Amino acid sequence: MKDLFGKAILDYQLGNYTEDIKTETSISEEDDLPLPYLFRSFKDxxxxxxxxxxLAKGKVLDIGCGAGSHALYLQDTKELEVTAVDISPNAIRACELRGVKDARNLDVMTLDSTExxxxxxxxxxxxxMCGKLEKLGAxxxxxxxxxxxxxxxLLxxxxxxxMFDDDEDGGVWIPADKSYYGEVDYIVKYKGETEPxxxxMYVDFTTLKKAANYCGLSCTCIMEGEHYDYLAKLTL
Structure with a gap:
């Protein structure tokens, strides 16, 4: 991986902001992701x-922390103990420069279970970040x-x-190359480079709840957004 997402975040933090990230998926056209959005404050x-x-409380783990905006709010405003993790070394460097006290460059699947x-x-x-539905359980x-x-x-x-077309029988046409319609190929472009x-994956609430229940977790929808999105809470 070229870590283009992280490079863009670090560029912005260092004052080298000249262009935005471009993203594209197997089911959507290229679109701009403005870098300032990743550095947004709570009110934005x-x-x-x-x-x-x-809702966050106690000792917090922020997975896929990116530029660290969520971690900083919890750390500085709510005064919580926060560990921010991301697989991008450049993003973690930006988090450190922004003042995140505990920022770690790691894959959460490798995190010590004693923590x-x-x-x-x-x-x-x-x-x-699971990428595929078959990996959600693990x-x-x-x-x-x-x-x-x-x-x-909280996720x-x-x-x-x-995003998929209706078929003649009233169902939905889903490409045959994916085992679950929420799975996509994601591409990031930045400053003339393209990430492989x-x-x-985007997971619908019903599928998430089934996977959570199978793993012995209770799953509740806390809030629904304005465009097919939702916030869920999973507990033991």
């Missing part, structure tokens, strides 16, 4: 994110292993069924 965040941050957290955050469709089991008694997992995602396509 979507309602689902603000609700999740309001326990009261709140695990997966915002901006963080559960999508991912949830890992999160369950690092969840403290009485703890919570948002979207049901992207609306990687697996990403």
């Amino acid at each position: 965040m979507p309602k689902l994110e603000r609700k999740a941050l309001t 326990k957290y009261d709140t695990i955050l997966l915002l901006m469709n963080g559960a999508g 991912f949830l089991e890992k999160l369950k292993s690092i969840l403290a008694p009485g703890g919570q997992i 948002d995602s979207s049901d992207i069924i609306y 396509a990687f697996d990403w």
Whole structure:
């Protein structure tokens, strides 16, 4: 991986902002992702994110922290102990420069299960990092292993069924090359470079709830957004 997402974040933090990230998926055309959006303050965040941050408590793990905006709000405004993790070394460097006290460059699947957290955050469709539905169970089991008694997992995602065409029988036409309609190939472009396509996933609430229940987790929809998105809470 070229870590273009992280390079863009670090460029912005260092004052080298000249252009935005471009993203594209196997079911959507190229679109701009403005870098300033990744550095947004609490008041500029979507309602689902603000609700999740309001619910956060205790020792927090922010998975896929990106530029660290969620972690900084919880650390500085709510004065919570926050660990921010991301697979992007450049993003973690930016988090450190912004003042995140505990920022780690790692894959959450490698996190020591002796560490326990009261709140695990997966915002901006963080559960999508599973890539494929077949990996969701193992991912949830890992999160369950690092969840403290009485703890919570807060994640948002979207049901992207609306992006597919209806067929003549009243159903929906789904490409045959994917085992689940929420699976997409995701491409990032930045400053003339293109990241190799990687697996990403949007999971509808019903599917998430079934996977969570299978793993021994309770799953509740806390809030629905304005465009097929939702915030869910998972507990032991």
